[in-house]
Amino acid sequence: MSSPAADRxxxxxxxxxxxxxxxxxxxxxxxVLFAWPVLRLLSMSVADGTLHQLERVVLDELYVQxxxxxxxxxGLVTVICLALAYPVALWLTKAGxxxxxxxxxxxxxxxxxSVLVRTYAWMVLLGRSGVINRxxxxxxxxxxxxxxxxxxxxxxxxxxxxxxxxxxxPIYAALLRIDPDLPRAAEGLGASRWAIFxxxxxxxxxxxxxxxxxxxxxxSLGFFITPALLGGxxxxxxxxxxxxxxxxxLDWPFAAALSAVLLAVTLVVYAAIGRLTKGARLxxx
Amino acid sequence: xRQFTGxxxxxxxxxxxxxxxxxxxxVSAQTTPPKPDRIxxxxxxxxxxxIFRRSYFAAFERLHGIRVVDTSPxxxxxxxxMVESGNPEWTCTxxxxxxxxxxxxxxxxxPLDTSVVDRSDYPENAxxxxxxxxxxxxxxxxxxxxxxxxGSQPKGWAEFWDVRRxxxxxxxxxxxxxxxxxxxxxxxxxxxxxxxxxxxxxxxSLDKIRPHITVWWSAGAQPxxxxxxxxxxxxxxxxxxxxxxxxxGAPVATEFTGGSLKSGSFxxxxxxxxxxxxxxxxxxxxxxxxxxxxxxxMGYPGLNRRTMDFVPAELIPLMCTAPGNIxxxxxxxxxxxxxxxxxxxxxxxRWMLRR
Numbered sequence: 001m002s003s004p005a006a007d008r009x010x011x012x013x014x015x016x017x018x019x020x021x022x023x024x025x026x027x028x029x030x031x032v033l034f035a036w037p038v039l040r041l042l043s044m045s046v047a048d049g050t051l052h053q054l055e056r057v058v059l060d061e062l063y064v065q066x067x068x069x070x071x072x073x074x075g076l077v078t079v080i081c082l083a084l085a086y087p088v089a090l091w092l093t094k095a096g097x098x099x100x101x102x103x104x105x106x107x108x109x110x111x112x113x114s115v116l117v118r119t120y121a122w123m124v125l126l127g128r129s130g131v132i133n134r135x136x137x138x139x140x141x142x143x144x145x146x147x148x149x150x151x152x153x154x155x156x157x158x159x160x161x162x163x164x165x166x167x168x169x170p171i172y173a174a175l176l177r178i179d180p181d182l183p184r185a186a187e188g189l190g191a192s193r194w195a196i197f198x199x200x201x202x203x204x205x206x207x208x209x210x211x212x213x214x215x216x217x218x219x220s221l222g223f224f225i226t227p228a229l230l231g232g233x234x235x236x237x238x239x240x241x242x243x244x245x246x247x248x249x250l251d252w253p254f255a256a257a258l259s260a261v262l263l264a265v266t267l268v269v270y271a272a273i274g275r276l277t278k279g280a281r282l283x284x285x
Numbered sequence: 286x287r288q289f290t291g292x293x294x295x296x297x298x299x300x301x302x303x304x305x306x307x308x309x310x311x312v313s314a315q316t317t318p319p320k321p322d323r324i325x326x327x328x329x330x331x332x333x334x335x336i337f338r339r340s341y342f343a344a345f346e347r348l349h350g351i352r353v354v355d356t357s358p359x360x361x362x363x364x365x366x367m368v369e370s371g372n373p374e375w376t377c378t379x380x381x382x383x384x385x386x387x388x389x390x391x392x393x394x395x396p397l398d399t400s401v402v403d404r405s406d407y408p409e410n411a412x413x414x415x416x417x418x419x420x421x422x423x424x425x426x427x428x429x430x431x432x433x434x435x436g437s438q439p440k441g442w443a444e445f446w447d448v449r450r451x452x453x454x455x456x457x458x459x460x461x462x463x464x465x466x467x468x469x470x471x472x473x474x475x476x477x478x479x480x481x482x483x484x485x486x487x488x489x490s491l492d493k494i495r496p497h498i499t500v501w502w503s504a505g506a507q508p509x510x511x512x513x514x515x516x517x518x519x520x521x522x523x524x525x526x527x528x529x530x531x532x533x534g535a536p537v538a539t540e541f542t543g544g545s546l547k548s549g550s551f552x553x554x555x556x557x558x559x560x561x562x563x564x565x566x567x568x569x570x571x572x573x574x575x576x577x578x579x580x581x582x583m584g585y586p587g588l589n590r591r592t593m594d595f596v597p598a599e600l601i602p603l604m605c606t607a608p609g610n611i612x613x614x615x616x617x618x619x620x621x622x623x624x625x626x627x628x629x630x631x632x633x634x635r636w637m638l639r640r
Contacts (some may be wrong), residue, residue, distance in 0.1 A: 037524075060633050062634060062638060063629070065638060066634075066638065098540075103545060120510075123510070126515050127514050127516050128454075128514070128515065129514055129515045129516070130514070138307075149516075150499060150500045175513075228459070228503040228504075229503065229504060229507070230500075230503055232499070232500040233459040233500065233501020233502075233503070233637060234501075236323075236637060236638055237632065242632065244630065245636075246362045246364075247360060247361060247362040248626070248630070249627050249630060250361065250362060250365060251627060268368070
């Protein structure tokens, strides 16, 4: 004899179990191919039984400074991507079929081109005698070439170009999920277009914004080819130092310690973004 | 031979099965191990691999009927990971100049079978037990001939440092190797007294040139590109990249004075399944006629003394080992860099970060 409440719960629980089974292969794959190697890598940083490698990272001004520089760049890239991506996502929801196809094509095209090729393309465009500087000079707007490349600006341009689609798609998806009756109701109640955007559309799209920001921020932290090539040595990111330790100096325990610190910082930022947008998620249907 | 290649895997599988079933006596009676359908050679990639294909790969395939699959890039970390995993994918691999001796010391390489890999025509100091010295190259000074016409380019690093007599934006590599040596040469240290490097003095010297370096390059293709795009007028770089531009008629030439000579190396990752065929591939790589194809295309001379006999005479002055060029350069001290790479790199990172 079971209580009626348990009877009602058991089909739901069974469904939950079935869903878990569906996800199991993916979870196993992630566990074997991702979680396990990551754990092994992290354990290398303390393989000698001390926290010496981790201390080297956190007590050394060099690595702390590079870490902050990386966070700063990742933050800048995220903000610029957001500013560029939100209007595009909004436009995509309103665009007709041709606009949508063209927009999607323009966003997806970069995905099919390697990061290295795109980075070299930017070098051709942004260089001292590159396409942009030559055009501006021919038009008489500038006399001396603008320093567009081999500095922080060049790195930001290159990284934003790679990462903007990662911001557009989550926001676009969130905007699509908004019930079209809601803005219509607001309009019926006399809200201005700005008020509709600020009080209906924007709050409801925040989960997408949060997802996009988290994605772009985390991916930015791992960049090393683009900053190395477009930064011309003026920009140093933590991933570049990890690559140096892994491939050149073969100090894997230290590379593991650097990775561990980067991972910890990433998780903290991730949690902070989650916390910040919790309210927004509760508000969404 | 050719028409059987499609069937070889089946023959192979059959012979493997037979070897497994029959008595060991028969197996050991075979002098050559069964032919695999392929070996994997890892090298720098790009133009280099396509020239390898035309020279060494084609010759090996003709000789042994085994396909050569090439991979890239050269990656010391990956080599170590492969050997430690016990099943290296590569049959042979190129190893970056500074890393070859380290690879040997870390026991990552199979010893070379001297009865197969004949290096009697090699210089004495290029006959290592584990490492095949495949070619020589140098980090030299590339310059635009329109900025410095008629031999008015800086000759040596003291003149590269002299920004008043030789104005214009410059590029150096974002790496301590070579640059520390160049900085010391610029500061007046004689070429034969560079090592052990005086780091303090080197960085003090680098402080002086720093404001004039507009780009610190990190990929080998960059210096050539920077010169062609007029981004800079002077750049350090691997001589093969400049050689290619000069041959194609671009206004770029190479100044060898103060160049940092190194050798490119190949090795057989320890524990690779096809080590036997790896030795035979290495043997193919020592042949002067084939080295000449590579030397002519890349500008990186092979080490076999007879190689130059097969290189067009007009190209010989562009080679880093040509008489007249080699005397003006120094050999990078691989042992010093092996021992001090980590310290030098960390100081370099610190120095780069300080603005």
